[in-house]
Every structure is written in C-alpha cells, then in structure tokens.
Amino acid sequence: MSGARGSEKPSVYxxxxxxxxxxxxxxxxxxxxxxxxxxxLLVSPGAGAVSLHAFRELPGLLRAGDVLVVNTSATLPAxxxxxxxxxxxxxxxxxxxxxxxxxxxxxxxxxxxxxxPRAGGPAGAVVELPGGRxxxxxxxxxxxxxxxxxxxxxxxxxxxxxxxxxRPIRYAYTERDQPxxxxxxxxxxxxxxxxxxxxxxxxxxxxxxxxxxxxxxxxVQFAPLTLHTGVASQEAHEPPYPERYAVPGTTAWLVNAARxxxxxxxxxxxxxxxxxxxxxxxxxxxxxxxxxxxLVVTPGRGVRAVDGLLTGLHEPGASHLMMLEAVAGAEAxxxxxxxxxxGLCLWHEFGDxxxxxxxxxxx
Numbered sequence: 001m002s003g004a005r006g007s008e009k010p011s012v013y014x015x016x017x018x019x020x021x022x023x024x025x026x027x028x029x030x031x032x033x034x035x036x037x038x039x040x041l042l043v044s045p046g047a048g049a050v051s052l053h054a055f056r057e058l059p060g061l062l063r064a065g066d067v068l069v070v071n072t073s074a075t076l077p078a079x080x081x082x083x084x085x086x087x088x089x090x091x092x093x094x095x096x097x098x099x100x101x102x103x104x105x106x107x108x109x110x111x112x113x114x115x116x117p118r119a120g121g122p123a124g125a126v127v128e129l130p131g132g133r134x135x136x137x138x139x140x141x142x143x144x145x146x147x148x149x150x151x152x153x154x155x156x157x158x159x160x161x162x163x164x165x166x167r168p169i170r171y172a173y174t175e176r177d178q179p180x181x182x183x184x185x186x187x188x189x190x191x192x193x194x195x196x197x198x199x200x201x202x203x204x205x206x207x208x209x210x211x212x213x214x215x216x217x218x219x220v221q222f223a224p225l226t227l228h229t230g231v232a233s234q235e236a237h238e239p240p241y242p243e244r245y246a247v248p249g250t251t252a253w254l255v256n257a258a259r260x261x262x263x264x265x266x267x268x269x270x271x272x273x274x275x276x277x278x279x280x281x282x283x284x285x286x287x288x289x290x291x292x293x294x295l296v297v298t299p300g301r302g303v304r305a306v307d308g309l310l311t312g313l314h315e316p317g318a319s320h321l322m323m324l325e326a327v328a329g330a331e332a333x334x335x336x337x338x339x340x341x342x343g344l345c346l347w348h349e350f351g352d353x354x355x356x357x358x359x360x361x362x363x
Contacts, residue, residue: 014316014337021344023351024175026182027206037206040345040352044336046328046359052343055206055353064219065263067254069272070204072224074188076159076196077166077180083128090115091127091135092169093158094148094198094230095243101150102158103141105231114172120149130165141241148231159194169199169231173348186212187224195244197229202349203269203311221258223251227275246290247279255286255305266308270320273297273306280305297323308357313340313347328356
C-alpha cells in the first residue's frame with residue numbers, strides 16, 4: 001500500500017444540496033437531442049474568476065500539450081438481491097481482496113428499488129445469493145467500522161455471478177434503475193480477470209468519442225491508468241479505504257514528459273488523482289506502479305503530479321473536498337461551489353462537472 005491516511009477535514013463548508021439541484025437521470029434522458037456531454041462545466045482557477053461553460057467547450061479551455069489522466073476501470077453490476085436470516089437484503093460487492101474474500105456492504109430494500117443502510121454482520125452469518133451461491137460474513141473491513149465487511153464467497157468467479165444476476169448500484173436520489181451501459185464511461189476497458197469498480201468513475205461520464213477526438217485534434221493527450229473504486233458511503237462520509245490500482249509505464253512517461261515541457265496534468269476524477277499520486281515520488285517523478293493504495297490526498301499532503309482536477313460536485317462533508325483543496329486551494333473551492341449553487345448546477349454522478357486548476361503563478 002502507498003501513502004497514509006490523514007486526520008485533516010475539509011475547511012470548506014458546503015451547504016446541503018437543494019432537491020432541485022440533484023441530477024436524478026442521465027443528461028441524455030433530460031430532453032430530446034441531448035447527449036452525455038450535454039452537461040455544464042464549471043471552471044475554478046486557483047486565482048481569477050469562476051466561469052460556467054457547456055462541457056463541449058472543454059477543448060477550447062485546454063492547451064496543446066496538456067494531458068488528461070483517465071481511469072479505465074469498468075463499472076460492475078455490483079448490487080445483488082439476496083437473503084439473510086429470512087429477510088430480503090441487497091449486497092453491494094465492493095472490493096476483491098487477495099485471499100478470495102470480498103469487502104461487501106449489506107443494505108435493506110427500500111421504496112422504488114432503492115436501498116437504505118443497515119448494520120453489518122453478524123460474524124458467521126451466511127447470505128443466500130442467486131444461483132445457489134452463499135456468502136459467509138467474517139469480520140468488519142476496519143476495526144470500529146460496521147458498514148463494510150469481509151465476506152468469503154462459496155465460489156471463485158464473483159464477477160460472473162454479478163454479470164448474470166447483478167445490477168448497477170443505485171442511490172435513493174436517482175429517479176429509476178438504469179442499464180449498466182449508463183454507468184460505463186467511454187474510457188472503460190473490461191479487465192481480463194473480471195475486476196472493476198463497484199461505482200462508476202463518474203467524472204469521465206460526459207466524454208464522448210467525438211469530444212475525445214476534438215481534444216486530440218487540439219493537441220491534448222490522454223494517459224490511462226486504472227483504479228477499481230469501492231462502495232462509497234452516501235450516509236457517512238468516511239475516508240477512502242485501500243483500493244487496487246495500476247499506473248503503466250507509458251502513462252508515467254507521458255505525464256513526466258508533459259510536465260517537463262510545461263504542459264498541465266489534469267486528472268479526470270478523484271480516482272485518477274489517487275492512483276497517479278500513489279505512483280509519484282517526493283521528487284515529483286511518476287513511476288510505473290501498482291497494487292493497493294490507501295493514500296488520502298489532503299491539503300497538508302498536497303499533490304505532486306496533478307495540476308488540475310475534473311470532477312463532479314461533491315456532497316457536504318465529503319472527504320473528497322480535501323483533495324479539491326489540495327489541488328486548487330480552499331478559496332477556489334469556495335468560489336466554485338458558490339458559483340455552482342448560483343448557476344443552478346446539478347450534483348452527483350449524472351450532474352455537471354467542475355474543473356479546478358492550480359494557480360500557475362504560485363508554482
């Protein structure tokens with residue numbers, strides 16, 4: 001594992017999100033003629049005025065020589081209807097461990113196909129899954145935490161069962177179930193071993209093949225990496241726990257070359273920041289790396305390779321807000337979120353996108 005967990009908390013206070021600012025369906029379902037890239041783009045520089053654009057304007061906002069670092073992890077149909085102690089439950093498969101176990105979250109069924117939190121465990125309980133499979137609960141993922149548990153499946157190929165019976169994880173703020181394709185980004189590459197993300201690396205969702213081509217024509221390069229993200233907590237904003245990642249040598253070379261030539265390295269999503277910074281040494285040089293990372297990017301730790309972050313709008317109290325502050329500074333985050341509310345931007349994975357940039361004069 002790489003890095004360390006910080007004890008810092010976000011310094012920026014984000015007010016509760018009004019219901020009308022929650023994106024309940026994907027952009028392409030909000031009206032005729034709309035596409036994935038029919039969202040808005042808020043730009044918050046480290047210094048200077050915040051501006052609001054159409055996401056399709058992104059090529060004109062970047063420069064030749066900039067590099068976009070993208071997460072290629074595919075989204076799994078990670079939610080599975082199950083039974084525990086004679087009751088209906090939903091299992092969210094989060095992260096596959098090294099010893100065949102999976103970190104899972106148990107949820108109670110709620111209205112309209114959504115779920116609500118429930119206590120984890122108990123140890124030794126057996127969850128009945130479709131296809132005659134079972135899952136034995138063993139212990140909490142972390143001492144003192146009760147949401148995620150390590151569980152041992154009665155078979156080896158969990159991704160195959162998820163493909164046969166699972167569906168994408170859905171949160172209560174969404175209007176209805178969506179097909180798995182709605183949760184895949186244009187950058188997603190299926191892993192040979194069936195691994196993937198429990199939740200979509202959503203910052204990449206608004207990109208389309210046409211927009212990628214326009215960016216390449218502009219002289220912007222794409223650098224792929226992988227981080228398989230686990231189940232986030234929508235009720236209690238816990239810091240991220242260890243996740244599997246891989247930064248290939250070609251991506252390390254691209255990022256280092258861009259920085260040496262004066263280009264900006266812009267991570268598409270907090271997952272891309274976490275993976276890339278895990279592969280970056282104290283000297284600021286990115287090297288091929290992989291395995292598990294428990295890195296938490298905070299303002300105190302700072303960023304070493306990233307000059308900008310393209311991300312969604314995060315909830316009040318989200319630990320990711322510390323990463324935004326680390327990239328662009330607390331004041332840029334404050335100004336950005338004030339502008340998002342004033343401009344009636346939409347939150348969550350189907351919502352609008354926020355580009356935060358370092359104050360280049362400071363570096």
